[in-house]
Amino acid sequence: xxxxxxxxxFYKELxxxxxxxxxxxxxxxxxxxxxxxxxxxxxxxxxSQLSGLEAERAEIVLVGKEYLPQAAxxxxxxxxxxxIRSVEAARLNxxxxxxxxxxxxxxxxxxEMFDKSIQQEAGSSIEIHVxxxxxxxxxxxxxxxxxxxxFRDEVIAARLSERGxxxxxxxxxxxxxxxxATPRKMAGSEFGAFLPYLIIIMCFMGAMYPAIDxxxxxxxxxxxxxxxxxxxxREEIVLGKYLVIVVAGLVTALLSIGSLGxxxxxxxxxxxPGAENLMSVRFDVSxxxxxxxxxxxxxGLFAGVLxxxxxxxxxxxxxxxxxxxxxMVVILPAFVSMLPGVDPNYLTALIPVVNASLILxxxxxxxxxxxxxxxxxxxxxxxxxxxxxxxxxxxxKESIVFRT
Amino acid sequence: MIRTQGLTKIFHDxxxxxIRAVDxxxxxxxxxxxxxxxxxxxxxxxxxxxxxxxxxxxTSGTALVNGVDVTTDPQKVRMQIGFxxxxxxxxxxxxxxxxxxxxxxxxxxxxxxxxxxxxxxxxMLDMKQFAGTRNDNLSTGMKQKASIARSVxxxxxVMIFDEPTTGLDxxxxxxxxxxxxxxxxxxxxxxFSTHTMSExxxxxxxxxxxxxGRLYAExxxxxxxxxxxMNNLEDAFVKIVGE
Numbered sequence: 001x002x003x004x005x006x007x008x009x010f011y012k013e014l015x016x017x018x019x020x021x022x023x024x025x026x027x028x029x030x031x032x033x034x035x036x037x038x039x040x041x042x043x044x045x046x047x048s049q050l051s052g053l054e055a056e057r058a059e060i061v062l063v064g065k066e067y068l069p070q071a072a073x074x075x076x077x078x079x080x081x082x083x084i085r086s087v088e089a090a091r092l093n094x095x096x097x098x099x100x101x102x103x104x105x106x107x108x109x110x111x112e113m114f115d116k117s118i119q120q121e122a123g124s125s126i127e128i129h130v131x132x133x134x135x136x137x138x139x140x141x142x143x144x145x146x147x148x149x150x151f152r153d154e155v156i157a158a159r160l161s162e163r164g165x166x167x168x169x170x171x172x173x174x175x176x177x178x179x180x181a182t183p184r185k186m187a188g189s190e191f192g193a194f195l196p197y198l199i200i201i202m203c204f205m206g207a208m209y210p211a212i213d214x215x216x217x218x219x220x221x222x223x224x225x226x227x228x229x230x231x232x233x234r235e236e237i238v239l240g241k242y243l244v245i246v247v248a249g250l251v252t253a254l255l256s257i258g259s260l261g262x263x264x265x266x267x268x269x270x271x272x273p274g275a276e277n278l279m280s281v282r283f284d285v286s287x288x289x290x291x292x293x294x295x296x297x298x299x300g301l302f303a304g305v306l307x308x309x310x311x312x313x314x315x316x317x318x319x320x321x322x323x324x325x326x327x328m329v330v331i332l333p334a335f336v337s338m339l340p341g342v343d344p345n346y347l348t349a350l351i352p353v354v355n356a357s358l359i360l361x362x363x364x365x366x367x368x369x370x371x372x373x374x375x376x377x378x379x380x381x382x383x384x385x386x387x388x389x390x391x392x393x394x395x396x397k398e399s400i401v402f403r404t
Numbered sequence: 405m406i407r408t409q410g411l412t413k414i415f416h417d418x419x420x421x422x423i424r425a426v427d428x429x430x431x432x433x434x435x436x437x438x439x440x441x442x443x444x445x446x447x448x449x450x451x452x453x454x455x456x457x458x459x460x461x462x463t464s465g466t467a468l469v470n471g472v473d474v475t476t477d478p479q480k481v482r483m484q485i486g487f488x489x490x491x492x493x494x495x496x497x498x499x500x501x502x503x504x505x506x507x508x509x510x511x512x513x514x515x516x517x518x519x520x521x522x523x524x525x526x527x528m529l530d531m532k533q534f535a536g537t538r539n540d541n542l543s544t545g546m547k548q549k550a551s552i553a554r555s556v557x558x559x560x561x562v563m564i565f566d567e568p569t570t571g572l573d574x575x576x577x578x579x580x581x582x583x584x585x586x587x588x589x590x591x592x593x594x595x596f597s598t599h600t601m602s603e604x605x606x607x608x609x610x611x612x613x614x615x616x617g618r619l620y621a622e623x624x625x626x627x628x629x630x631x632x633x634m635n636n637l638e639d640a641f642v643k644i645v646g647e
Contacts (some may be wrong), residue, residue, distance in 0.1 A: 008509040012498075019497040221493035226554070229457040230510045231482045398460055 001239075005232050009240025013214055017244055023209045027248055031202060031255035039263040058140035059103075061095045062086045064110035069118060072151040079143050099131055105140035106130055118155060185365045193338040195260060196360030199253050200334040200353065203295055204302050206252020207245045208323055211306035214241045216319035219311070219404065234395045242303050242388060249299035257291055287363040290373055294356045297380035301352055302330070304387025311394050314404050337361040349375040352383045405593055406439070406456065406562060407432040410465035413451050425451040427617035428465065433595055433610060435561070438588045440608035441597040442641065448617040449597035450489075453566045456595065457487045470561050470593070483511065486555040489566035496540035500531060500550035503539065504557050511558035518557070525553045529579075548576045552583055563587045565596035569603060581607060601637040611637075615645040 017023050058081060062068065065086035077084055082105075087095060089109075098104045107129040111117075117124040128144060131137040157167040218224040227237060309326060313319035333353035336342050337360065344358045355376035362368055394400045413426040426448045433439035441449045454460040456467055458478035467474045470484040495503050501522060508518035526532050529549045534542055539550060555563070565584060569577040584607060588594045598604055604611055605625045613620045613628070621628060621644045625637060634640040 005510060005512075008506065012502075012506045015502075016495060016497050221496070222489070222491040223493050223495060225454075225459055225489065226487060226492055226507075227510075228459050229482055229485065229487045230507060231479060231512065232510050233479070402454075402460070 001233065001235055005236045006240045006243075009232060009237060010243050013210075013241055013244040014247070017210045017213065017248060020209065020213060023213070023248065026205045026209060027252045028255070030205070031252060031259045035198070035256055035259040036263040039260070056136075058082045058105040058136055058143070060084050060106045060108060060140055060144060061098075061104050062108050062110065063089050063092050063095065064112065064114070067110045067112060067114040067116075069115045069151075071154060072148065075147040075151050076144065079147060082140055082143050096129060099129055099137070102131065102134060102137075105134070105137040106144055108144055121159065182366075185367070193361060195364050196337040196357045197334050198260070199256055199291075199295070199360055200298065200357060201331065202256040203249045203253035203299055204327065204330045207249030207299060207302045207306055208327075210248045211245045211303065211310045212313075212316060212319040212323060214244065215307050215310035216313040216316050217310075219313075219401075220315045224401065228401065235392055238307070238388070238392045238395045242307055242391065245303035245307060246296075246299045249302050250295055253295045253299065254291070257288075286368065287366070290359060290363045290368050293373055293377050294359045294380075297377060297384050298353070298356045300384030301380055301387055304384055304391050308387065308391040308394055311391065312400055312403065333357065344369060344372045346375070350379055352380050355379065405433070405435055405471065406467065406469055406595055408452075408456075408465065408467040411452065411455060411462050411467055412464045413448075413455060413460060414463045424617045426455065426462070429614070429617075429619045430465075431612050431619060431622055433593055435593045436588055436591045437609040438584060438594045438596065438607055439610045439612065440604045441595065441612050441614050442599070442601070442604045442608075442637075443597075443614035444599055447599075447614045449599075449614055450566055451617075452614070453489075453564050453595065453597055457485055457564050458482055483558070484560055485562045485564055486558070486560040487564045487566075488551060488555040488568055490568055490570035490572075491566075492551055494539040494542075494547055494550055494554075497538060499536045499538055500526075500542075500546075500553060501535045503550065504553050507554050508557045513558060521557055521559065522553075525556060529553060529583075544573065545576045545579065548572065548579055552580070556587075560592070562593045563595070565594070567597050567599070569598070569600070601641065605637050613641060613644050620644045 060076070060082050062076075062084055063086075065073070073084075076082075085104075092107070092109060095104065095107045099107050109127045109129075111124055111126070114124055114126070126148065128141055130141040153170070156170065160167055160169065215224075218227065228234075232240075305326065306323065309322045310319045313322055330353060333351065334357050336348075336354045337357040342348065342358065344355075344362065348358055349355050349372055355372075359368070359373055359376055409430050411426055411429040412424065415423045415425055417423055429448075429452060431439070441452060443449055451460065455462050455474060456469060458474050458481050461478075462475060469481045472480045472484060474481050494500075495506075498506070504522055504525070505518050508521065513521070522535075526535055529552060531546070531549050531553060534546050537546075539547060542550065563584075565580075568580045568584070572580065581603070584594060584596060588609070596607070608625065610622065611625055611628060612622045621631065623631065628637065628640050628644070629635065632640040632643045634643060
């Protein structure tokens with residue numbers, strides 16, 4: 001193997017790749033332009049949804065209002081998120097239809113003589129109709145339930161004091177919950193799931209077009225044969241091309257991380273709910289080191305698999321369809337970071353892509369476990385090496401290289 | 405000098421059947437002469453030339469290219485040959501100068517050597533005007549010249565042309581034919597393949613008639629006509645392959 005020839009091939013392929021518009025779109029435009037837009041869009045969406053829910057009050061229909069005690073009605077009407085409307089009992093079915101249609105959010109029906117039953121301390125029940133498939137309906141009903149249980153507490157307190165028993169006998173103790181998570185860890189749990197997924201997919205996307213172009217593209221243009229009969233050996237050709245693909249994948253992923261960092265730090269409106277958590281995400285030195293250690297072998301693995309698939313394909317188009325299928329194979333394990341309850345352990349460390357996804361999730365939350373990073377580094381590097389060996393073997397095979 | 409001895413290449417199709425693309429071919433060609441492999445499509449011309457250029461390894465038999473064995477020292481053979489095929493394309497995002505420089509570097513030439521060689525070739529082929537234009541923006545004729553320049557950057561003693569004129573217009577075709585003649589006049593060993601009889605007659609000092617992977621006859625165009633008693637090569641060809 002001749003190092004200077006590898007560098008000649010690497011340098012030429014790098015220039016060729018950097019002049020390719022498709023590659024540049026994925027490598028530069030998506031990280032630098034699309035990701036900040038995505039972040040701004042996402043926060044804007046969250047904000048508009050939250051304020052939208054507030055602006056639009058849920059409508060609750062009361063049937064049998066005349067039997068509801070004044071105190072209970074006052075508690076129901078106190079809630080600012082809901083409006084109360086009363087209809088006569090005969091229109092109950094009509095109201096249930098409206099509930100199913102989503103024009104109202106809950107129907108509360110008070111049985112006849114409900115107020116009398118309370119006074120006489122006889123048992124009774126209130127029926128609430130909800131559409132559990134609708135978030136707004138569920139929220140409205142929980143507001144109704146809160147108001148009614150508060151009313152129930154008042155009734156109980158009144159009955160107890162009638163019997164000369166103090167009211168605080170009902171609350172023997174209180175439970176207070178304090179969140180010890182740092183804002184960064186909160187952001188890690190909220191966005192940590194999404195960021196690794198994005199970064200891994202960007203790493204793959206960045207490597208995708210160079211890989212297709214440098215093998216299947218050369219076949220299609222008829223330049224591969226001239227390269228094969230030049231003094232460059234198969235190993236030198238594969239290595240030169242492989243390294244360009246690794247660089248493309250890595251640069252795309254790192255640019256995406258940088259862009260995410262800048263977007264989260266400067267573009268998110270600090271008054272947005274949850275923004276303080278988000279803005280506490282900082283890509284400090286240790287998380288950048290973790291990202292490099294994780295993404296370098298991952299880019300190596302992607303490059304090896306992609307160039308193998310690409311040299312097998314007869315044409316640019318055929319390679320594209322293989323790579324689209326491959327894309328799904330990468331998306332699924334990358335998606336693992338979004339699943340709750342999947343933790344870094346020795347089993348997940350052995351699965352490429354999955355391990356990277358989990359490491360990046362923890363890095364966002366600032367809880368890196370270095371032994372896991374090391375294990376994943378070894379596993380992914382080994383896989384990248386195997387993929388490269390496989391690619392070299394295919395470049396040596398006449399039936400693959402001349403498969404046209 | 406090219407010398408093949410019992411050259412055979414067997415492929416297997418999807419069902420595992422044997423296909424003898426090249427079957428026991430032996431011939432030789434001397435420096436300063438143009439040797440033409442003449443035969444219809446699928447005769448085994450491309451496979452033969454790919455073996456000579458070390459892109460494929462022969463199943464059996466061997467070939468010496470400028471005295472170097474393609475089976476034992478393919479790396480050294482590659483330094484001796486220039487290769488041009490009708491399917492050869494260009495790197496569209498590079499200019500002719502960049503592309504030729506790239507191949508010069510692969511052949512281990514220094515920057516000075518490459519620059520001098522490029523001056524020489526681009527002058528000869530009248531390419532100076534478009535040396536810095538990206539290949540994608542060149543006309544067919546210009547592309548053809550860029551391909552030629554690439555194939556001779558290292559001034560190889562042996563030139564291999566696989567159906568170089570297929571699909572070209574008259575002008576580009578003339579450029580190639582002139583260039584092939586020029587190579588032979590410079591004392592290079594030239595082998596080229598074609599399925600066009602007139603081209604073979606015009607260009608070749610020696611012709612090998614190849615059909616279904618076998619070499620049926622060999623000689624100068626006149627030899628072949630005399631041997632068969634025909635007055636044109638097409639009839640001679642049909643008579644030789646016996647169909």
